Amino acid sequence: MGSPLDSLFATSAATPDADGRRIPVLLPVALDQTYDYLLPADIEAPPGSFVLVPFGNQQRMGVVWDRSDQGGKSVDSKRLKVVIAVMDVPPLPALSMRFAEWVARYTLSPRGMVLRLMMSASTAFEPPPPKFGVQLVGEPPHRLTPGRQRVIEVARDGQVRAKSALAAEAAVSTAVIDGLVASGTLVDVELARPRLPVPDPDHVTGSFNPAQELAIHGLQASVDAGSFSVSLLDGITGSGKTEVYFEAVARALLKGRQVLILLPEIALTSGFADRFKRRFGAGAAEWHSSVGPAERGRVWLAAASGEARAVIGARSALFLPFSDLGLIVVDEEHDTAFKQEDRVSYQGRDMAVVRAHMGNFPLVLASATPSIESHVNARTGRYRHLKLGERYSGQLLPDVQAIDLKTDQPDRGRWLAPRLVSEIVTNMGKGEQSLLFLNRRGYAPLTLCRSCGHRIQCPQCSAWLVEHRFRQRLTCHHCGFHLPIPEKCPKCQTVGGLVACGPGIERVAEEVRERFPDARVAILSSDLTPSVKELREILGQIARGEADIVIGTQIVAKGHNFPGLTLVGIVDGDLGLGQADPRASERTFQLLHQVTGRAGRAEKAGRGFVQTHLPEHPVMQAIISGDREAFLDREIQLRQAAMLPPFGRLVSILVTARVKAEAEDYARLAARKSPPAARIEVLGPAEAPLAVIRGRHRFRLLVKAPKEVDLQAYLKAWLDALPQPKGDLRVQVDVDPYNFL
Numbered sequence: 236m237g238s239p240l241d242s243l244f245a246t247s248a249a250t251p252d253a254d255g256r257r258i259p260v261l262l263p264v265a266l267d268q269t270y271d272y273l274l275p276a277d278i279e280a281p282p283g284s285f286v287l288v289p290f291g292n293q294q295r296m297g298v299v300w301d302r303s304d305q306g307g308k309s310v311d312s313k314r315l316k317v318v319i320a321v322m323d324v325p326p327l328p329a330l331s332m333r334f335a336e337w338v339a340r341y342t343l344s345p346r347g348m349v350l351r352l353m354m355s356a357s358t359a360f361e362p363p364p365p366k367f368g369v370q371l372v373g374e375p376p377h378r379l380t381p382g383r384q385r386v387i388e389v390a391r392d393g394q395v396r397a398k399s400a401l402a403a404e405a406a407v408s409t410a411v412i413d414g415l416v417a418s419g420t421l422v423d424v425e426l427a428r429p430r431l432p433v434p435d436p437d438h439v440t441g442s443f444n445p446a447q448e449l450a451i452h453g454l455q456a457s458v459d460a461g462s463f464s465v466s467l468l469d470g471i472t473g474s475g476k477t478e479v480y481f482e483a484v485a486r487a488l489l490k491g492r493q494v495l496i497l498l499p500e501i502a503l504t505s506g507f508a509d510r511f512k513r514r515f516g517a518g519a520a521e522w523h524s525s526v527g528p529a530e531r532g533r534v535w536l537a538a539a540s541g542e543a544r545a546v547i548g549a550r551s552a553l554f555l556p557f558s559d560l561g562l563i564v565v566d567e568e569h570d571t572a573f574k575q576e577d578r579v580s581y582q583g584r585d586m587a588v589v590r591a592h593m594g595n596f597p598l599v600l601a602s603a604t605p606s607i608e609s610h611v612n613a614r615t616g617r618y619r620h621l622k623l624g625e626r627y628s629g630q631l632l633p634d635v636q637a638i639d640l641k642t643d644q645p646d647r648g649r650w651l652a653p654r655l656v657s658e659i660v661t662n663m664g665k666g667e668q669s670l671l672f673l674n675r676r677g678y679a680p681l682t683l684c685r686s687c688g689h690r691i692q693c694p695q696c697s698a699w700l701v702e703h704r705f706r707q708r709l710t711c712h713h714c715g716f717h718l719p720i721p722e723k724c725p726k727c728q729t730v731g732g733l734v735a736c737g738p739g740i741e742r743v744a745e746e747v748r749e750r751f752p753d754a755r756v757a758i759l760s761s762d763l764t765p766s767v768k769e770l771r772e773i774l775g776q777i778a779r780g781e782a783d784i785v786i787g788t789q790i791v792a793k794g795h796n797f798p799g800l801t802l803v804g805i806v807d808g809d810l811g812l813g814q815a816d817p818r819a820s821e822r823t824f825q826l827l828h829q830v831t832g833r834a835g836r837a838e839k840a841g842r843g844f845v846q847t848h849l850p851e852h853p854v855m856q857a858i859i860s861g862d863r864e865a866f867l868d869r870e871i872q873l874r875q876a877a878m879l880p881p882f883g884r885l886v887s888i889l890v891t892a893r894v895k896a897e898a899e900d901y902a903r904l905a906a907r908k909s910p911p912a913a914r915i916e917v918l919g920p921a922e923a924p925l926a927v928i929r930g931r932h933r934f935r936l937l938v939k940a941p942k943e944v945d946l947q948a949y950l951k952a953w954l955d956a957l958p959q960p961k962g963d964l965r966v967q968v969d970v971d972p973y974n975f976l
């Protein structure tokens with residue numbers, strides 16, 4: 236018998252014969268072109284086939300492409316390497332190839348790197364582990380040990396069971412089972428591979444309010460039309476958007492099409508999978524970073540074979556090889572978690588639009604606070620705009636008030652204004668839940684020496700170290716560097732002079748415990764509860780009312796339903812506003828709106844309080860008045876006037892190196908060499924606001940152009956003409972950037 240790998244390969248090729256054919260192969264590496272290989276005459280490998288080929292001195296798996304980049308350049312056939320094997324998996328659909336090419340061109344990434352995203356399920360290409368079980372055959376012999384007897388009792392129903400399961404049920408060791416197999420009483424039987432459950436579009440059909448009916452009608456019409464369209468499902472928190480788009484999902488399933496639901500933070504949205512199951516009677520396949528390798532392989536294959544009817548996934552699920560995708564829903568479409576920044580830097584929501592366009596099927600974008608981009612598309616009529624203006628429960632949105640920190644100051648060293656404290660007291664008196672939100676992990680963002688004024692910085696980043704008192708460390712949030720909390724100033728050596736400045740979530744928790752010693756406090760922060768399981772548990776406790784005061788970072792903003800929550804306090808409403816980011820206002824608005832929207836979702840009305848130094852700021856005004864349209868009008872006007880997205884496009888080019896001068900010189904050279912073009916502006920280079928991360932100096936260029944300009948062509952011509960970056964110099968191109976730090 237050969238190795239298990241042998242069974243994988245249709246044929247193993249030895250030497251090419253004269254009839255060998257040339258085929259182009261794209262490899263999942265940082266290369267933008269296909270390479271020709273020879274396919275032995277006795278092997279079939281139509282375009283899309285996954286093949287194993289020699290590459291350098293290793294073997295790699297790639298995909299037979301349907302267009303060659305080497306066709307004309309004719310490398311002598313005799314010098315071509317030979318395909319080693321064809322993998323026994325469904326071929327990559329042509330649509331996936333086109334999508335890979337499109338994403339690569341748009342993001343200025345090598346095609347191979349996009350293909351790599353499409354192949355990130357290594358176990359799909361391995362032979363499935365044969366699963367054997369055992370079954371009772373014939374009559375068991377007389378005179379058995381009690382253990383064996385118990386096994387027979389259990390197995391008497393004739394079912395096939397895994398050995399371990401049978402052993403557990405009969406309370407014996409697997410050795411007992413093996414003994415019975417050896418004596419011929421039990422036989423090994425191959426277990427059928429469990430199939431994915433099939434969601435039933437008609438499992439539960441509810442009743443809807445008139446606004447929901449209208450939206451459902453609109454979405455179903457899009458699905459029925461069976462062609463590309465984008466619908467923006469714009470409904471306030473609790474308006475029942477999920478229930479609405481589930482009806483569109485049902486319609487697509489009914490038509491036999493595959494459905495993909497993208498969520499920003501899927502690992503935390505365990506409630507979502509359950510909800511899907513309740514509606515459709517069967518769970519959807521899941522695809523995100525916490526899905527283990529074996530399951531990834533299974534889902535990948537099921538997407539390709541069509542067995543997976545519905546997938547719930549993070550942004551990377553877009554790159555699954557769906558055989559017949561017919562609907563994508565992007566929930567919380569405004570969420571910046573859809574943007575990937577490393578390697579291929581893409582905006583998942585935008586690429587979902589592209590994918591739907593290529594597949595000629597409808598797309599639904601859902602949010603309570605849609606992005607400015609989507610609002611503009613809705614206003615210009617490119618997207619169908621479906622609004623849900625009321626909560627399903629009939630409950631009004633919370634009444635939100637500003638607490639002006641200039642006049643209503645917290646006591647020294649405290650972070651909660653007297654007004655907010657007394658509101659929490661009242662709320663607790665009524666037996667209702669309160670939430671305090673601060674988007675900052677740790678205890679304090681800065682540690683300062685009272686004696687010499689020294690601020691403790693990260694040795695490899697231009698950032699302060701954040702105190703994490705619970706873990707007894709100062710930590711850098713950019714590189715993970717940490718040290719124990721020092722007793723004396725690292726600079727002047729004064730003992731006991733270090734003071735924590737500013738609040739982080741742990742410090743707010745400390746204040747809450749002091750002020751409300753009897754309250755049951757729950758803290759939600761990714762660093763205090765690193766495991767998803769624990770986080771889910773705490774979320775569950777909060778939902779069941781087992782906490783009086785919840786303190787959380789942005790984790791709490793993400794679509795959780797806390798029925799007993801009636802008061803939300805934003806500790807620092809101004810936190811996101813100071814950043815060098817064209818979307819700062821938009822993002823602050825979205826975040827504050829989403830967080831305050833957690834209040835009062837069940838029977839009781841909710842209230843929100845935003846502590847701010849800027850009560851007149853348009854974002855605060857919009858949050859307080861609830862006048863979203865006025866905010867949008869203003870924000871859209873500002874963007875238009877400045878030609879910022881979505882009216883103009885931005886591309887960030889980040890040049891980094893260990894030696895500052897190298898990064899700076901290259902960035903300057905790049906700017907000098909930028910080809911003059913009428914409507915394209917190249918700004919910078921400028922030192923990035925985070926000038927150093929992990930010891931690498933960072934310089935940024937920003938390219939700005941009107942939407943109609945083919946910026947990719949411009950960039951490609953420009954960047955290709957620049958000298959190859961040498962040494963550790965790195966150039967990262969980010970089309971449609973969301974990060975300006």
Ligand code: ADP
Pocket residue numbers: 441442443444447470471472473474475476477478479627628796
């Ligand atoms: P959104 O996604 O807009 O925040 P959800 O879809 O989560 O809103 O709905 C809010 C709450 O109202 C949920 O508890 C949901 O189960 C309930 N709900 C919404 N629509 C219906 C409906 N048609 N029938 C029954 N319950 C509904």
Ligand code: ZN
Pocket residue numbers: 693694695696698711712713714715716929
């Ligand atoms: Zn650092």
